[in-house]
Amino acid sequence: MSHPDWKLLVAARDAGGDDPTGWGAALAHMDGCDDCRQRALAADPSLVFRHLPAVATGADEVASMRRAVASLRRASRTLGSGGSAPPRTLVAEGGEQGRRLAAALVLAAAGFGVWFAAGQGEEPPTFAAPATLAATPAVAAAGLPVFEELSRPHEPDVYQMGGDDLTVVMVVDETLDI
Amino acid sequence: MPELAYSASRHREVLTEVSDRDLLLAMQGGDEQALDELIQRKTAPLVQLAYRILGDAEEARDVVQVTFFRVWEHRDRFDEKWSPNTWIYRIANNLAIDHLRSRRSRERTHEPVRQHLRQVADGRSVRSLAGLAQGEVMAIFQELAAELTEKQRAIFLLREVEGLSSQEVAQIVGCRESTVRNHLFNARKLLRRELVARYPEYAPAGSDQVEVNA
Numbered sequence: 001m002s003h004p005d006w007k008l009l010v011a012a013r014d015a016g017g018d019d020p021t022g023w024g025a026a027l028a029h030m031d032g033c034d035d036c037r038q039r040a041l042a043a044d045p046s047l048v049f050r051h052l053p054a055v056a057t058g059a060d061e062v063a064s065m066r067r068a069v070a071s072l073r074r075a076s077r078t079l080g081s082g083g084s085a086p087p088r089t090l091v092a093e094g095g096e097q098g099r100r101l102a103a104a105l106v107l108a109a110a111g112f113g114v115w116f117a118a119g120q121g122e123e124p125p126t127f128a129a130p131a132t133l134a135a136t137p138a139v140a141a142a143g144l145p146v147f148e149e150l151s152r153p154h155e156p157d158v159y160q161m162g163g164d165d166l167t168v169v170m171v172v173d174e175t176l177d178i
Numbered sequence: 179m180p181e182l183a184y185s186a187s188r189h190r191e192v193l194t195e196v197s198d199r200d201l202l203l204a205m206q207g208g209d210e211q212a213l214d215e216l217i218q219r220k221t222a223p224l225v226q227l228a229y230r231i232l233g234d235a236e237e238a239r240d241v242v243q244v245t246f247f248r249v250w251e252h253r254d255r256f257d258e259k260w261s262p263n264t265w266i267y268r269i270a271n272n273l274a275i276d277h278l279r280s281r282r283s284r285e286r287t288h289e290p291v292r293q294h295l296r297q298v299a300d301g302r303s304v305r306s307l308a309g310l311a312q313g314e315v316m317a318i319f320q321e322l323a324a325e326l327t328e329k330q331r332a333i334f335l336l337r338e339v340e341g342l343s344s345q346e347v348a349q350i351v352g353c354r355e356s357t358v359r360n361h362l363f364n365a366r367k368l369l370r371r372e373l374v375a376r377y378p379e380y381a382p383a384g385s386d387q388v389e390v391n392a
Contacts, residue, residue, distance in 0.1 A: 014363060014366070014367075018344065018359065044366065044370065045369070045370050045373045045374065046338075046365075046366045046369040046370050046373065048315060048373075049315065049319050049334075049338065049339065049369065050338060050339060051312075051315070051339075052230050052312075052315060052316055052319060052339055053312035053313065053315065053316050054226050054229075055225055055226060055229045055235045055238065056235075057221075057222055057225060061221055061222070061225070062217060062218050062221050065217050065221045065239070065242065065243060065246065066214055066217050068239075068243040069213070069217060069243055069246045069247055069250070072243060072244070072247040073247060073250060073251075076247070076251070157182065157185045157186070158182075158185075159180035159181065159182055160180065160181055161180040161181065162181075168180070170180060
């Protein structure tokens with residue numbers, strides 16, 4: 001690309017409001033051309049702010065953010081000022097005791113389902129996905145049964161072994177202590 | 179062999195492949211891992227935006243934490259027809275502006291930096307804008323941007339630095355595109371004028387002429 005006429009471009013930009021034709025290409029050219037950079041800054045000194053420095057983000061930035069957001073949500077629930085529907089998790093941030101209780105409830109529910117299905121001669125119970133999540137194309141395409149979380153961050157796995165008359169559901173949770 | 183019916187780690191893998199829109203829809207269904215994935219994707223750009231508005235990295239992080247919290251709390255308000263980015267940026271932008279309004283120590287924060295820049299500049303008759311260090315650019319921007327209205331500042335950053343379109347910026351700040359263009363023009367004009375007035379040592383030859391024409 002030849003060197004753009006920066007005075008013309010800046011004047012056109014100021015007059016029209018929108019970026020003139022070729023503005024994007026001119027900026028890209030400027031980033032690699034010292035002469036153009038000087039001329040562009042002479043035409044519009046505010047262009048020096050196009051490349052404001054970025055914050056240095058550490059490797060644990062995301063993990064730290066997740067923890068902070070979780071704390072805010074926990075505090076909101078504690079204060080009862082959430083303002084919107086509470087998250088539909090089985091475990092309500094009740095700590096270790098809450099997680100164990102939830103896991104026990106799941107096992108009990110699964111056991112009841114097996115008993116009920118066997119007794120009624122019906123199909124064994126299946127896990128229903130939250131309607132909205134199941135409706136998302138990518139999740140649906142993956143063909144995964146969706147199950148609400150049991151206990152974060154330990155993340156139990158749920159296994160299902162099914163038959164015509166009997167379904168066994170296993171919840172593998174390292175934190176479970178019954 | 180038992181068949182794996184649910185695995186949190188597998189579910190997380192699936193979420194890494196879905197769009198931002200689907201993440202927000204999943205969150206509406208109560209999926210906390212979708213929130214985690216959203217945090218994974220958006221932390222860096224949102225921290226950068228908030229940092230550029232506020233000029234303070236820690237305050238920026240605080241604002242972004244509250245942004246994600248608000249996104250979760252108000253997830254039911256997200257409408258599928260909206261752009262997820264626009265919706266999230268709007269929340270972050272509003273929070274950063276609120277934070278800016280509540281800050282009272284702006285002059286104190288930047289005065290030492292300004293004095294340092296002046297001392298450095300005293301040693302030379304002319305300095306080059308192109309040769310400014312990144313930290314100096316940020317310090318000067320924060321000082322000059324204090325003269326902009328909150329809306330001008332947000333629009334300048336979203337349009338000129340983040341590179342969003344006028345339409346996107348209009349949706350984020352909640353005004354018409356023509357208003358965006360107007361604010362942007364005034365912001366550029368003020369920044370040029372103040373840059374030349376306060377830091378004449380950085381003023382490139384010809385910038386005065388541009389200012390008159392603008």
